[in-house]
Amino acid sequence: MVEVPTPNIESAPSDEDFARLQFTTLLYYLHCTNPDNGLVRDKTQAGAPASIAAIGMALATIPVLVERGIIIREFAAKIARRRLDFLLHCQQGPEPDASGYKGFFYHFLDIETGRRVWQCELSTIDSAFLFAGALTVATYFDEDTADEARIRQLAASLYERADWNWACDHGATLTHGWRPENGFIPYRWRGYDEGLLLYILGLGSPSHPLPQESYAAYTASYDWRNIFGRELLYSGPLFTHQLSHMWIDFRGLRDEFMHEHDSDYFQNSRQATFVHQEYAIRNPMEFEGYGEHCWGFTASDGPGWLTAEVDGVRREFFDYIARGAPFGPDDGTVSPWVVVASLPFAPEIVIPTVLNCGRMNLGMTRLYGFKPSFNQTFKVADSPTGWWISPCHFGIDQGPVALMIENYRTGFLWNLMRNCEPIVRGLRRAGFTGGWL
Template identity: 25%
Template sequence: MKIIYSFFLLLFLLKTCNIKKEVKKRAQEPAKKELSDEKLLDLVQKQTFNYFWEGAEPNSALARERLHMDNIYPTTPKNTVTIGGSGFGFMAILVGIERNFITKGEAIERYHKMVDFLAKADRFHGAWPHWLNGETGKTVPFSKNDDGADLVETAFLVQGLLTVSEYFKGGSLQEQELVAKIDNLWRTVEWNFFTKNDEDILYWHWSPNYQWAKNFGVKGYNECLIMYVLAAASPTHPIKSSVYHKGWAKSGDIVSNQKLYNHDLVLNYYDQKTEPLTGPLFWAHYSYLGLNPTGLKDKYAGYWKLVQNHAKIHYDYAVENPKNFKGYGEDFWGFTASYSIKGYHAHQPSDDLGVISPTAALSSFPYTPKESMKMLRNLYTNHDSLVGKYGPYDAFSLEHKWYVTRYLAIDQGPIPVMIENYRTGLLWNLFMQNTDVKKGLTKLSFKIKQ
């Protein structure tokens, strides 16, 4: 009996000690509500950056496609890495350097590992697939007939690569070696191949087994603008300007004269003309992590107005809350593609299930700083159970009393990057100074703010 009593006494003392340590630790940490706006931005940037640093797939150092804190993976394995999300990760790591979360030396070492893996991984006419096995570099099929090149995901990756290249050009020998490796990857993407026999449009997919079976010609406004810009900018395999104007812009039919909540839509979303839809908010983020919409114009749109109005429409919809979902308002808003009550869903005002995806509002900081800050502060002060190690969890619903302790790379990645663009313009400035990018924008008749 004495042995049993002593055992339980020891357990009690250890538990008491741990509780005291935890209480002391929390006492030493400022309450979230006491943090200044700047400190709160620092915190969320560090947490979301760490998804791509501490949470990276260890062999490739690329971004895990998803990271589940419950360690349950019912679909893709934990070692699956995402090409587009890794592009966001390349940029997030630059934020880590600038915010002193890591040293430049640590970042350089990590970048070499990432780039070396990408150089040896499966590619198809220079383009990467949507997903890779992080241990082998082999393609993980994304869906039926999609086991080859994904040009949109490749564009998101290249956007990140070119931004990193600009940051390190002219640096040490090790830095210049990294720049040279990135330049080789950039030059070997065969963008013009994806016009499928020289059509005036870019196709999203190509498979060595199914060729053009997906048959997804990318036209009408969505998240893919960066793909057309990079395809025009390629120094080795560029597209003709007509591919942009006739394909993406549909010979001018991309222009919209409609409004929602008294905000101009500017462009037609998707490929429809009958209903003024805005689309999920990631359309205002993915192409603009590096591509600066400030002062960016062509004959179809002023891109700052386009993306800012997109975010404002989402905000105004949440404030109006026409379906009376619990929690919606000026400090609880934002709809995008994310986890949902049943699987995955592209949430948007016209397709609202009562689910809020925090990346939507937080990645909109450059466009709606006051509204985004309200959402951030509300999350971290009143809903801290919805925030984990790598920042806010992917999605939740107060209406349905639902959330998951899970993350997606493509949702966490835009948060630190777009917040940094709001704070300093870092990623915008780097990407937009790239010589090839400038030539591509000029080729497509864009005007850039000088």
């Protein structure tokens, strides 16, 4: 087992401590990647398939690996080029064992062949994370070398072949996806969530752009609330307030909705972070461990689908599900990674919480960093802590930690993506003004 130097977890984590956590988190994308094709495992469980979203996040971290001196730029470019080349040449078509269709990709792929597994869905949002990662390396690798020029060509081809209008299925909003067995999934991206990035990328496409009306349709069902005395655009799981922000610095940027509410999406994510902490402090369901320095509810692994009596209280527990605050679902499961990913928004409450998690034997100093989730209410006799801890790390949890630490420390990804033409175009077509635009 690889160890990194132990940070000082008896006092507030320093920049060096966050650098160590970032480094060990990044190791996931180096260790859990098939070197033959660049596909990245969904999770550390043996035999796990590749996750198209994790591949996108792995791409997005490559510039960080270079800037932090972990990989030489020349070799990092080769890693990016090989990964993009394999994806671009994966089979696209209506066949049930293809890798994707109409430019989008299936959620999970066989890590050797790149073919669809588990009859999973063609996922618009997971494809968006892939496209964002491809655009990241295309923006970063701007030198006049054969590999870097090829990266730009491959990324453009991968992104520009996505048919965003097809993915709307004759409606105003984007669908969640499609299956060859029964067609489009009967759910649409409406109301605030991680779909913000999806629409910006769709609007920014130079080949198959979404109509501007699609963004208005997405925001039409936004839910502005007052929660614990804080005004914010509500979405329960904390990750929904973070993933679009890995690439886009929303400070000062406002669309029509945020103009009307005298806010922006960055400030909204800050408010959501405080809501999660306040919910844990109030702890209405009286779960063990919740408090000022133990919070963070998101899509995560859990103890399992079961009901058990705990200290005379009948409790319902969940497996992998999108947990949220303050309206649930909630089963006592907390995710350290989603706390770290809020570092740029609210460092004054994130840093003490990271310190507390660092004291809890959750793997902060070990390979891949914090275990993604734990539940102190669910007792496990042979656990080193006495309670449940997720046995696996997940590829889609590693990216937000590594990238948001970098944005907190230097703003590197945010500054880089200001030069990404599709994102700038998508923001403008969505009606964003102000800030760095």
